[in-house]
Amino acid sequence: MEVVKSNSMIQSLQIGIGILEIIAEQNRPLKFTEIQELTGISKSNLYKYINTFVQSQILHRDSETGSYLFGSKLIKFGLVAADQENVLGRITPYLEMLSKKSNCSVTYSIWTENGPMVIKLYNSNGGFNIGVQVGTILPPGSSAGKIFLTFKEQPLISEWKEQELEGMPLEQREAFEQELRTIRQSEIAFAAEPIVQSVSSVSFPVFNHQKQLISAVAVVGFNGQIPKTEDEPLSQYIKEISKQISSF
Template identity: 45%
Template sequence: MEKEKNPAMIGSLQIGLGIVDIIASQEHPMKFTEIQEKSNITKSNLYKYLNTLTHLELLYRDKQHGTYTLGSKIISYGMAAIGQQDLVTKVTPFLQEISRFTSLTALLAVWTHSGPVIANIWSANNGLNIGAQIGTHLPILSSSGKVFAAFHEPLLIEEWKNTEMQNWSVEDKQLFEEETKGIKKRQISFAKEPLVPYISSASVPLFNYNNDLLGCLTLVGFSPLVPQTSEDEYGQYLLNTSKEVSGIFGYK
């Protein structure tokens, strides 16, 4: 991780952001020893960097487990960069209510140039491993991914779809296209265990006044508890919440 000194650059800043890069590249919270192993920074110096980055809210330290993840400031920067900060702010109270009502995890996914990512999560069970965290890219076969495949502007998702489907058979592609037609009709999608065994999800789209897709709300939890049809109680609840949130952005 050590870089050659450059009079036009600040080495300590490079190292600090390098630590952030290491943590961002992992799909799980990292312990101090893991970060040190990947960064090759001495314990005393790494402690100072982590303490500073945590103080600046670029990283978050879970005091109970002693692990590090990306901090709220990084998330704010990311949302500002993709123009979604207002969406996150307005949707967060609904995530809290969804999680409270269902006792499951609720998340907001938004589009980026490389596919859908999780912009915010609200969990009723902090110990539940859903296989993802804020900033995680979601595959096309996740319920969130299916929403973007069904409703987002085709030109914007063409490259992403081609990459995700590159090893699919013709039959698999045909079945997926049929499924997306049903999602467009019902305005809700489902996925059984797309990331972690026994963990499934259901998603609904969020639209603006111009009927453009803003993002999607997703409910995640143990498979037997997650709705699998639009007629389920939680399925209806998600659909009603989708209409309410979309209404805030002028959708009719």
């Protein structure tokens, strides 16, 4: 790893940023030995950097695999950068439209090392409690969870998916796998929410220009308010909004 020496820069900070850049370039969780090989930094020095990043939540260490990936602190930094580009600002009007059209709450979620996290909540009916708030981690069986299970491509998804499938009877497991295949084709997911009884949701993916998943939007309401199939009028409206958002 090459570092440009300059009296006007902090060399150790340069090295730390270089480590993060190398991890980002691989686009997958890395073990310590892989990072050491890619950076060429001595094990003792690299350990200090990695340990500092983990303690600062810039990196997250998976306790089972021992691999490192970006942590929640960098996600927060990313949200600030995204807000500067007004990405979420451009999406918010669509969340408002969905909430008013459906008379339900609408959530916007991104992926974290712990699962999908709600970072935006819009509710045109302020008195309705859907059981989630900004910062809530959504379970795999939620409609937004199913969107991430279907479209998010990274190793952690398989482990997170097993949490949902563990203990399922074979027939039910096969039905769930078939549901995910259907979601991949239709780009819309339905669920009876596991967080609050009598509450259901419908979700759709938000893609970037490379058709990579960046987030999920969910419309959440009482069972009678939420469609159960993609042929229903509200589902068709939601799919049209989805296309408009992902066309940014």
